Amino acid sequence: xxxxxxxxxxxxxxxxxxxxxxxxxxxxxxxxxxxxxxxxxxxxxxxxxxxxxxxxxxxxxxxxxxxxxxxxxxxxxxxxxxxxxxxxxxxxxxxxxxxxxxxxxxxxxxxxxxxxxxxxxxxxxxxxxxxxxxxxxxxxxxxxxxxxxxxxxxxxxxxxxxxxxxxxxxxxxxxxxxxxxxxxxxxxxxxxxxxxxxxxxxxxxxxxxxxxxxxxxxxxxxxxxxxxxxxxxxxxxxxxxxxxxxxxxxxxxxxxxxxxxxxxxxxxxxxxxxxxxxxxxxxxxxxxxxxxxxxxxxxxxxxxxxxxxxxxxxxxxxxxxxxxxxxxxxxxxxxxxxxxxxxxxxxxxxxxxxxxxxxxxxxxxxxxxxxxxxxxxxxxxxxxxxxxxxxxxxxxxxxxxxxxxxxxxxxxxxxxxxxxxxxxxxxxxxxxxxxxxxxxxxxxxxxxxxxxxxxxxxxxxxxx
Amino acid sequence: xxxxxxxxxxxxxxxxxxxxxxxxxxxxxxxxxxxxxxxxxxxxxxxxxxxxxxxxxxxxxxxxxxxxxxxxxxxxxxxxxxxxxxxxxxxxxxxxxxxxxxxxxxxxxxxxxxxxxxxxxxxxxxxxxxxxxxxxxxxxxxxxxxxxxxxxxxxxxxxxxxxxxxxxxxxxxxxxxxxxxxxxxxxxxxxxxxxxxxxxxxxxxxxxxxxxxxxxxxxxxxxxxxxxxxxxxxxxxx
Amino acid sequence: xxxxxxxxxxxxxxxxxxxxxxxxxxxxxxxxxxxxxxxxxxxxxxxxxxxxxxxxxxxxxxxxxxxxxxxxxxxxxxxxxxxxxxxxxxxxxxxxxxxxxxxxxxxxxxxxxxxxxxxxxxxxxxxxxxxxxxxxxxxxxxxxxxxxxxxxxxxxxxxxxxxxxxxxxxxxxxxxxxxxxxxxxxxxxxxxxxxxxxxxxxxxxxxxxxxxxxxxxxxxxxxxxxxxxxxxxxxxxx
Numbered sequence: 001x002x003x004x005x006x007x008x009x010x011x012x013x014x015x016x017x018x019x020x021x022x023x024x025x026x027x028x029x030x031x032x033x034x035x036x037x038x039x040x041x042x043x044x045x046x047x048x049x050x051x052x053x054x055x056x057x058x059x060x061x062x063x064x065x066x067x068x069x070x071x072x073x074x075x076x077x078x079x080x081x082x083x084x085x086x087x088x089x090x091x092x093x094x095x096x097x098x099x100x101x102x103x104x105x106x107x108x109x110x111x112x113x114x115x116x117x118x119x120x121x122x123x124x125x126x127x128x129x130x131x132x133x134x135x136x137x138x139x140x141x142x143x144x145x146x147x148x149x150x151x152x153x154x155x156x157x158x159x160x161x162x163x164x165x166x167x168x169x170x171x172x173x174x175x176x177x178x179x180x181x182x183x184x185x186x187x188x189x190x191x192x193x194x195x196x197x198x199x200x201x202x203x204x205x206x207x208x209x210x211x212x213x214x215x216x217x218x219x220x221x222x223x224x225x226x227x228x229x230x231x232x233x234x235x236x237x238x239x240x241x242x243x244x245x246x247x248x249x250x251x252x253x254x255x256x257x258x259x260x261x262x263x264x265x266x267x268x269x270x271x272x273x274x275x276x277x278x279x280x281x282x283x284x285x286x287x288x289x290x291x292x293x294x295x296x297x298x299x300x301x302x303x304x305x306x307x308x309x310x311x312x313x314x315x316x317x318x319x320x321x322x323x324x325x326x327x328x329x330x331x332x333x334x335x336x337x338x339x340x341x342x343x344x345x346x347x348x349x350x351x352x353x354x355x356x357x358x359x360x361x362x363x364x365x366x367x368x369x370x371x372x373x374x375x376x377x378x379x380x381x382x383x384x385x386x387x388x389x390x391x392x393x394x395x396x397x398x399x400x401x402x403x404x405x406x407x408x409x410x411x412x413x414x415x416x417x418x419x420x421x422x423x424x425x426x427x428x429x430x431x432x433x434x435x436x437x438x439x440x441x442x443x444x445x446x447x448x449x450x451x452x453x454x455x456x457x458x459x460x461x462x463x464x
Numbered sequence: 465x466x467x468x469x470x471x472x473x474x475x476x477x478x479x480x481x482x483x484x485x486x487x488x489x490x491x492x493x494x495x496x497x498x499x500x501x502x503x504x505x506x507x508x509x510x511x512x513x514x515x516x517x518x519x520x521x522x523x524x525x526x527x528x529x530x531x532x533x534x535x536x537x538x539x540x541x542x543x544x545x546x547x548x549x550x551x552x553x554x555x556x557x558x559x560x561x562x563x564x565x566x567x568x569x570x571x572x573x574x575x576x577x578x579x580x581x582x583x584x585x586x587x588x589x590x591x592x593x594x595x596x597x598x599x600x601x602x603x604x605x606x607x608x609x610x611x612x613x614x615x616x617x618x619x620x621x622x623x624x625x626x627x628x629x630x631x632x633x634x635x636x637x638x639x640x641x642x643x644x645x646x647x648x649x650x651x652x653x654x655x656x657x658x659x660x661x662x663x664x665x666x667x668x669x670x671x672x673x674x675x676x677x678x679x680x681x682x683x684x685x686x687x688x689x690x691x692x693x694x695x696x697x698x699x700x701x702x
Numbered sequence: 703x704x705x706x707x708x709x710x711x712x713x714x715x716x717x718x719x720x721x722x723x724x725x726x727x728x729x730x731x732x733x734x735x736x737x738x739x740x741x742x743x744x745x746x747x748x749x750x751x752x753x754x755x756x757x758x759x760x761x762x763x764x765x766x767x768x769x770x771x772x773x774x775x776x777x778x779x780x781x782x783x784x785x786x787x788x789x790x791x792x793x794x795x796x797x798x799x800x801x802x803x804x805x806x807x808x809x810x811x812x813x814x815x816x817x818x819x820x821x822x823x824x825x826x827x828x829x830x831x832x833x834x835x836x837x838x839x840x841x842x843x844x845x846x847x848x849x850x851x852x853x854x855x856x857x858x859x860x861x862x863x864x865x866x867x868x869x870x871x872x873x874x875x876x877x878x879x880x881x882x883x884x885x886x887x888x889x890x891x892x893x894x895x896x897x898x899x900x901x902x903x904x905x906x907x908x909x910x911x912x913x914x915x916x917x918x919x920x921x922x923x924x925x926x927x928x929x930x931x932x933x934x935x936x937x938x939x940x
Contacts, residue, residue: 009883016889026893031683042518049516052508054492059505062489065481078667084473136689137680155680163681179681183689190690195595211658211665221632221676221691227668228628229595239477244507246658250650251513253671254615264518264534265615267677268632268691270670277667281592282627287667293477301484307492322872326889360883362876362890363750364839376495379791385752393753401748401756408711409763411739421715441881445888446919449716456709456718460737496791498803 004333005356011331012360021157025325028156032319035262042264053255054374057310060209060242064300067209067242068291074212075289078274083290088118091292095120095201095234098288099129102232104198108190110216110223111135112203113151113313114236114292117335120201132193134222136186143170149329151336152260152315157328190222200226200284204237205312206252207289210245213271214289217256224268233275233284238292240300240309246271252312255372259316295348305380308343310373317367317377323360332357339367343380351388358384411457418458421451510651520614520648527613527648534616538674539687541696544643548574551640551700552581558696559584559603562636568601570626574640574700575605589626595633604634604692608641609669610656611697614649617673618697619657623666631672637692642702704734705815706771708764710781711743717911721777723934724812727825728775741767744776744784749792750877761792765801774808775815777934779841779910780877782811787844811841813909813933817850823857829939830860833931834903836894836917837870838910851909851933858936868897875916891920899928906930 002010015021040046060067072082085091091114099107107129115121121142124131133142137154141147143166148154155163164177167185175185202223206215214235216223227233243252249269257263276283299309318324318338329337334345334354342357358381367377389397407413425448431437433444442448491505521527528544535542545551551574559567559582568587569575579586587597598604606625608618618639622628631637647653650671657669676691687693705728709721728735741764748757764785768774776782786809789802816822835855841847855863874880874890881887894917898906906928908914914930921928 012883013885016885022889022893028683043516044519045516051492052512052516055505056507058489058492059507062485062505065478065485068481069478078665084477086473086476090473134690135680136678140680153680153683156683158681160681160684179684180686182681183678183686187688187690191599195599213665213669219676220678220689222689224628224632224670225690228632239481246654247510247513247651248507250510250654251508251517253650254517261679263673264537265617265671265673267673267675268670269673270668272668273665274667277622280622280627280667281589282595282629283622283667291477293480297477297480297484300481301487303487303489304495306484306489307495322874322890322893323886326886326893360879360886362839362872362874362879362887364872364876365843366839366870366872369843374492379495382750382752382791385750386754387752389752389754397751398753398756401751401753402759404743404748405756405759408743408745408760409740414739414742418715439881441884442919444884445923446891446916447922448919449915451715452718454718456714456721457737457739457742459718459722496787496794498790498794498799 004353007333008331008356008360011333012327015327015331021328022326024157024159025328028153029319029325032262036258039258039262039264049251049255050372050374053251053372054310056244056248056251057373058307060244061240061300061306061309064239064242067244068239070209071207071212071242074209075273077212078277080274080287080289083288085290086293088294091118091236091290091294092120092123094290095236096123096127098232098234099124099199102198104129104232106130106132106193106197107199107201108132108134108193108197108226108230110200110202110218110226111138112201112236113335114203114238115201116148117294118292120236132190134190134193134226135218136183136220139186140166143167147330150315150318151313194225194229197230199232199234200230201234201236202226204235204241205256206243206249207237207241208243208246208249208271211273213246213273215249215269215271217253217266217269219261219267221268224270227270227272228283231284232286232288234288234290235272236290236292238296240296256312256314259314259370259372299344299347302347304383305343305347307375308340308380310375311340312373314372316370316372320366320370322362322364322366339377340375343377343384346384346388351384352392355384355388358388415457418451418455425451510655513651514649517649518614524646527646528643530613531611531616531646535697538616540616540674541694542699543697544699544701546701548577548700551698552577554698555582555638558638562602564602566601567603567605568598568630568634569605570630572607574607578605578640589630595629598629598633601634603636603638604630605638605640606631608639608645609660610653611641611646611699612650612653612671613646615673617653617671619653619669619671621661621666621670622668628668631670632691635688635692636694636696639695639697641697641699643699644702704736704772706768706774707735707737708741708774708776708781708785709737710776710778712915713777713911714742716915717932720911720932720934723932723938724775724777726938727934731820731822738767744781746781746784747878749784749788754792757792758796761789762798765789765798765805768805769801771808773810773815773819774805775810775812777812778912779811779838779845779847780912782809783840783844785809811845811847811909813850813854814845814847817853823853825854825857825937827937827939828859829936831905832862832864832903833905833907834864834866834898834901835869836873836898836906836908836913838908838913839872841909842870847909851907854933854937855907864901864903866897866901868894871897873913873916875912877912880916887916888920891916895920895926899926903928907933907936909933
């Protein structure tokens with residue numbers, strides 16, 4: 001059983017060299033960047049908008065007890081049943097309990113990254129429920145028995161031919177590779193399932209405290225149908241998704257659309273406050289909201305990294321991250337990938353086991369620069385590394401840095417290091433590029449420059 | 465007394481939250497400058513949102529034009545009609561050109577007139593109805609709460625638009641609106657919902673921006689992923 | 703003025719000509735250049751790796767040596783960012799915090815110093831070649847040095863600047879990252895090199911020798927025709 005760290009290295013090695021994968025991702029990202037930049041430019045002041053969004057989320061998260069209580073009070077007033085899940089297990093138990101109570105057989109889902117986080121689908125399927133992902137991208141990866149590749153675009157890594165092959169293999173029939181035709185195949189499958197499903201399970205983008213509503217953003221309409229047709233509706237949502245007021249959505253919905261998909265607004269932004277109300281003739285008879293902690297309160301307690309809970313899951317940081325673009329979403333081996341995943345996962349799932357995600361970054365800062373709510377992402381990567389080194393220092397690294405310090409701070413020792421460096425460089429030249437080469441990590445793919453015949457400091461001394 | 469497990473987990477979570485928040489976090493933008501901001505972090509007001517979001521023209525004419533442009537970009541059809549008769553005629557044309565056989569709607573000032581004009585069998589969602597039947601309708605006709613110029617959106621609720629399914633299950637969603645329902649931007653739209661429904665909100669409120677779509681396959685735009693493939697907004701000049 | 707020039711370890715040992723060019727330029731502009739010993743490294747490798755105590759062993763010496771400097775010019779964007787931006791974070795909560803905050807405003811990367819502090823863009827240089835510019839991440843995002851290098855290059859006689867698509871994308875060096883995750887580092891470097899080659903430039907110019915080490919290392923191994931050169935070396939060409 002490989003550790004997550006070893007698996008990451010294996011997968012990263014494979015994907016980094018996969019030129020077909022690199023091309024697919026670069027093409028997809030190029031299209032995204034064009035429309036994203038148009039949308040950002042349409043704002044009168046994008047940077048100011050980021051500040052307003054950051055302030056709003058800061059207020060929400062730093063008064064989470066108040067806003068969460070307000071949200072629950074208001075949504076319960078309209079007949080919604082609110083459940084509390086401290087752990088992954090509790091989340092699954094609550095939802096399976098509802099399915100059991102309702103004698104459900106068929107469950108239809110709209111996109112919910114929290115459900116990936118608690119491994120809900122797997123448990124539901126093993127218990128004997130038929131589970132269908134209605135979002136097209138999620139449906140495709142579900143058929144392929146893969147995890148979503150990206151938090152907004154689950155099937156980004158696939159070409160139309162890949163998808164055609166999957167549909168042929170898993171659904172039968174002979175669709176062409178035309179994207180429209182393939183989409184209509186999924187639409188046809190889903191039509192039946194919406195009508196058959198006993199329970200609809202959704203995620204949530206925001207939980208509005210002031211009016212007690214769950215806000216769901218989507219383009220396809222599958223969440224709206226999941227929320228309209230089955231008799232029981234369940235929303236699984238992280239406690240940190242709270243927003244103070246309805247009017248805050250006027251800022252967040254356009255920013256989410258701009259950074260997530262390069263749209264003015266996503267096609268459907270819908271607010272759900274309860275089950276079918278008196279006078280309404282459709283909609284679920286029962287509405288359950290399951291609030292998930294699952295270590296979010298632990299991140300909340302880390303005042304340094306608390307702002308990582310501000311995340312609105314737009315995916316923008318993934319899109320600009322050169323590590324993500326080269327190794328792909330699956331390599332992270334966990335629900336949340338890209339920079340936000342690298343920041344959160346060690347704190348949600350264990351520092352020791354997942355620190356490598358924070359290590360695997362050149363700290364370029366593109367993520368921090370792009371984040372619409374101004375999360376200090378690359379600083380958090382540094383903090384995770386510091387915390388990891390404190391918790392479990394690496395003997396060799398600590399030793400190397402301890403030895404280096406006096407060399408770098410004493411002119412005499414540095415001068416000696418320079419001379420030894422030349423000798424070392426000459427010796428290294430003999431084994432360069434081979435497994436004996438101590439610089440093999442570098443020289444496997446790159447040439448090394450030689451130590452200069454006269455270093456700067458040696459030259460500087462001659463001027464005196 | 466039987467302990468409600470839900471209450472105790474709720475208390476656990478709140479206890480952890482309060483404990484966590486007893487340590488203050490640096491204010492936005494001040495994580496590394498060694499001092500917290502002098503004043504509290506305040507929530508933005510609508511005028512703050514308006515200062516930063518895309519510009520919307522002040523006049524109704526500009527706003528109509530903006531809505532029209534947005535609708536075109538979204539591949540939603542938008543038509544201004546001068547009176548109820550013109551509205552009826554436009555719908556008859558639509559029904560004929562698309563070969564509708566059966567429509568769905570809810571009762572309302574505009575929709576009742578519309579359904580009469582179209583003259584096809586109609587399923588009304590005001591009383592209990594069968595979803596399979598609704599799915600067999602060629603078009604769902606509804607009213608709305610607002611049109612939003614800034615984004616080209618239609619705002620509707622389960623109370624103003626005949627429920628949750630009418631506007632999303634049939635393959636063509638037709639919205640009947642009045643020009644007086646046009647609002648400039650999202651802050652105005654959300655304020656309208658609050659003032660109209662107060663504390664008795666419908667169970668669903670939706671901001672619809674174009675026909676259903678997906679880009680999940682190679683980021684190629686495909687319309688009609690699950691929701692309506694076509695969205696038509698007919699706007700009565702009042 | 704008296705300029706304290708901070709020469710990082712890799713410039714000292716591997717690219718001394720870059721430092722020499724900087725001295726030449728600063729002296730020609732009439733400034734006195736001092737280069738203190740005992741500060742061969744800014745402490746970034748240990749800091750980036752999470753060993754902040756070990757990093758402080760080096761960084762404390764840097765703080766003490768540079769105390770009282772009129773202005774500090776750092777011969778690399780990444781070390782410049784370390785001194786100006788990350789030292790306050792490294793020393794937060796320690797007795798050296800105030801010193802770090804006092805040093806920060808005095809720190810400049812070389813091109814930022816010329817353009818922003820001295821207001822100099824024309825050094826009378828001549829380099830009649832087609833070049834493209836690589837924005838090192840620290841210089842770009844931490845020190846906001848997008849424009850200064852380009853303003854300097856614009857005044858170089860005969861030089862034609864062509865921007866590459868991936869100019870702002872990380873080259874994959876990232877210090878210890880290049881050795882800890884060499885496969886990802888190489889892939890990132892390949893993307894950068896491919897983008898540079900697309901411009902058909904003869905040279906890749908950058909303000910950071912560490913980036914150029916990565917890029918040149920790949921170009922040499924793959925025997926690609928394009929060459930790398932540091933901005934300071936371009937500016938002393940006649």
